[in-house]
Amino acid sequence: MEQSDSASETVVKKKGMSRTIGMVAVFFVAIAVVIVVGFLSLKRSVDTFRGSRQDAVVVTFGERESAVALATELRKAGIIRSELPFLYYLFREDLRTKLKAGNYSLSGTMPIRDIVAKIVRGETVEKGIRVTFPEGMTAAEMAARLDANGLPGAAFLGLAMHPDAALRSRYAFLTVLPAGTSLEGFLFPDTYFFDPKLGADAIIAKMLDGFKDRAAPILSGVPVDKRYASLILASIVEMEVRTDADRKTVADLFLRRIASGMPLQSDATVRYALGETKVKHSLEDIAIDSPYNTYQNKGLPLGPISNPGVSSIGAVLDPTPNRYLYFLNNPDTGQTIFSETFEEHVANKAKNGL
Numbered sequence: 001m002e003q004s005d006s007a008s009e010t011v012v013k014k015k016g017m018s019r020t021i022g023m024v025a026v027f028f029v030a031i032a033v034v035i036v037v038g039f040l041s042l043k044r045s046v047d048t049f050r051g052s053r054q055d056a057v058v059v060t061f062g063e064r065e066s067a068v069a070l071a072t073e074l075r076k077a078g079i080i081r082s083e084l085p086f087l088y089y090l091f092r093e094d095l096r097t098k099l100k101a102g103n104y105s106l107s108g109t110m111p112i113r114d115i116v117a118k119i120v121r122g123e124t125v126e127k128g129i130r131v132t133f134p135e136g137m138t139a140a141e142m143a144a145r146l147d148a149n150g151l152p153g154a155a156f157l158g159l160a161m162h163p164d165a166a167l168r169s170r171y172a173f174l175t176v177l178p179a180g181t182s183l184e185g186f187l188f189p190d191t192y193f194f195d196p197k198l199g200a201d202a203i204i205a206k207m208l209d210g211f212k213d214r215a216a217p218i219l220s221g222v223p224v225d226k227r228y229a230s231l232i233l234a235s236i237v238e239m240e241v242r243t244d245a246d247r248k249t250v251a252d253l254f255l256r257r258i259a260s261g262m263p264l265q266s267d268a269t270v271r272y273a274l275g276e277t278k279v280k281h282s283l284e285d286i287a288i289d290s291p292y293n294t295y296q297n298k299g300l301p302l303g304p305i306s307n308p309g310v311s312s313i314g315a316v317l318d319p320t321p322n323r324y325l326y327f328l329n330n331p332d333t334g335q336t337i338f339s340e341t342f343e344e345h346v347a348n349k350a351k352n353g354l
Contacts (some may be wrong), residue, residue, distance in 0.1 A: 045091045051108025053078030079106045128193040135189045135309030155200035158244040173216045176228040185231045185304025186211050218313050220253045230316050235304035238312040239268035246336045252319035264294035272305035
């Protein structure tokens with residue numbers, strides 16, 4: 001009877017031990033899952049997290065200040081949502097020792113990688129004249145803005161229209177640029193700080209550096225022989241509609257028009273050909289003899305008609321499938337109205353005063 005009791009106790013103990021081991025195993029598996037999920041979430045947050053502040057604010061990074069202190073300052077200023085993704089990105093890219101002290105103009109709309117890039121490059125407020133080039137600006141409009149800020153706009157435009165062949169070897173993404181064409185499309189729109197003593201070549205180099213950091217990585221997944229065409233289409237999409245959703249819809253619409261042999265009939269390309277902005281174009285306008293006139297010529301124009309931002313480039317590479325073939329923008333509200341048939345498009349034009 002005692003042996004039986006002892007055997008029972010042994011079985012119970014073994015069962016209890018097995019249960020304990022099982023619970024410990026489950027516990028460690030759960031911890032591992034939490035760590036993996038947390039890591040993936042942290043990795044994704046580098047690109048998706050934004051701060052709460054929409055306008056630009058000057059943040060100071062001191063000579064002896066640590067990366068952790070900088071992250072805290074950025075969070076308090078509303079530039080980033082949390083210190084952790086910022087610090088994770090610094091350590092992942094091994095950039096924590098490359099941060100340059102100074103005063104920086106930053107906003108919560110900037111992704112973490114752009115905030116870090118600006119501080120690593122040392123683009124401080126004191127280092128020059130602040131010039132903002134919105135998405136969709138042409139090289140000529142950028143030149144005018146540079147002139148207005150006392151910078152060499154005319155020289156800039158000359159170099160942009162007739163780039164030095166040496167740039168092709170300096171910037172790998174320019175190898176897709178056809179011979180004899182300008183840098184239109186590659187002058188990345190952003191806010192820059194230019195030293196008043198900078199020459200036009202240095203200004204262009206800064207903007208090409210912007211393209212290398214922001215746009216080139218997006219285009220890197222596109223076959224080399226299609227990258228320039230993607231940039232051309234992105235420049236048209238940039239000028240046609242305002243929202244990210246509309247850009248993705250219009251990108252698909254244009255791609256299907258090209259595939260079916262229909263002309264793009266983009267008013268934006270006509271405006272570029274005319275060199276002036278109009279709400280409504282006349283029959284004479286859309287008959288202009290220009291390789292940029294997509295009413296008269298099928299397919300894409302000769303080159304980009306503006307310098308697009310990452311949203312428009314992304315829209316061309318990841319468009320939203322739809323059945324529309326026509327669209328228009330209400331001249332008063334800016335709302336984009338889509339149509340599947342020409343008859344519906346004509347009716348929508350009448351409804352919107354076009």
